[in-house]
Amino acid sequence: MLHAPELMISCTSVRVPIARAHSESLNLEFEEDITPEEAREILRTAEGVKVVDDPLNGLYPMPLDATAKYDVLAGRIRQDISRNDKKGLDMFISGDQLLRGAALNAVEIAEHLVKRGLV
């Protein structure tokens, strides 16, 4: 989907005892420097994702808050301290797997087929 056939990804998937919404702890490495502020700004202007990143006020993505929401919640955005450069970020996200991960996504694809005159 990213048209990045050489993208390196490793992942450990774990089932947790909660009802709905998946969460993911992501460690990201980019080709270029990126700061947490830049990342937040980019995500604030992006569709389908909502930045929830005010940790001092207890605001970060949690599955309860992502449940039944269209947007994926992104937060805990910080520079990866395990690198000596600024190419790394850590981030935590929560999203409703029945909506973005299935039903909403399918309907949005239908909407885009209509919009693009493909159906």
Add this chain to the structure above:
Amino acid sequence: MKTKYNVGLVGVGAVGTEMIKVLKERAFPCGKVQVFASRERDEQILGETYHVLKADENSFAGMDIVLFAGKTDVAIQLKDAVVKAGAKMIDNSRAFRQDPDVPLVVPQVNAEDLDWNKGVIANPNCTTAIMLEAVAPLHRAKKLKRLIASTYQAASGAGAPGLEELELQMKEYVEGKPLTVKAFQHQLTYNLIPHIDKFDEQNWYTLEELKMRNEARKMLHHPDLLLSCTCVRVPIARAHSESLNLEFEEEITPGEAREILQASEGVRVVDDPLNGGYPMPLDATGKYDVLAGRIRQDISRTDRRGLEMFVSGDQLLRGAALNAVEIAEHLVKRGLV
């Protein structure tokens, strides 16, 4: 050499109670056992009545070992009294973990650091202890360079009130009542909370996440270790789990890693995925060993220097009570008490 050791215990919360249990289970050669808490009283602990005293500067005469399972400020306040009495203090709080005069020890990782103790030995944070039990043997063989961790931490990691709140919330949930939220920042039932301990306002990691790095560096004698971590509270009762991405200086295969861990103490390889064999907190609960499994070559690297691993360990045992009692055992074995 003595054959019996007088033992003091400060604090009778989740960890203190577990310490008494472990002292008995492992038949530590206790002489007198004196329990201290915030006020004097008779207290039933595991079916036995203890006359609990309030600890002060004069409480530790005649003690050989004093286990601290209480708050950080209590440990700081009573440290000099314990050392002056000639007893060894084994502290589970964060008070002295980064003190250069205090060894920070998991016996299977760095028992040799006990030899330079000056009267105080610190128990590491529970997530660090569990991680290092599985990582230190691999580091000794192949030298660890960088580690990315994601944790799944149990409610009882926040002490008895944490576990009680999870159990109360589950009951309230089933009964359709509003959920009580006090011990944690948010509802934990059916939720995940990526917030354990305070936030560092410089780098926005939590202190829990920074402890993983700082304590691992000290215990592995590896000040350059690169480590990033995301710590998350999960709605389970007991035992912490960690997903670990490991990068080594040298090549390492999953087969080698399993072999190294199978020959190591304090860790048990549970890695038979086709038969449903992998570490899970339920299976680690009440167990001394940290469980390690899902060991595989990191496919995000083009070389063989990366491994993925999942571990589960009982944070009240390896992460606290068992570790403290094992430190006491090693002090005896090394003639340091």
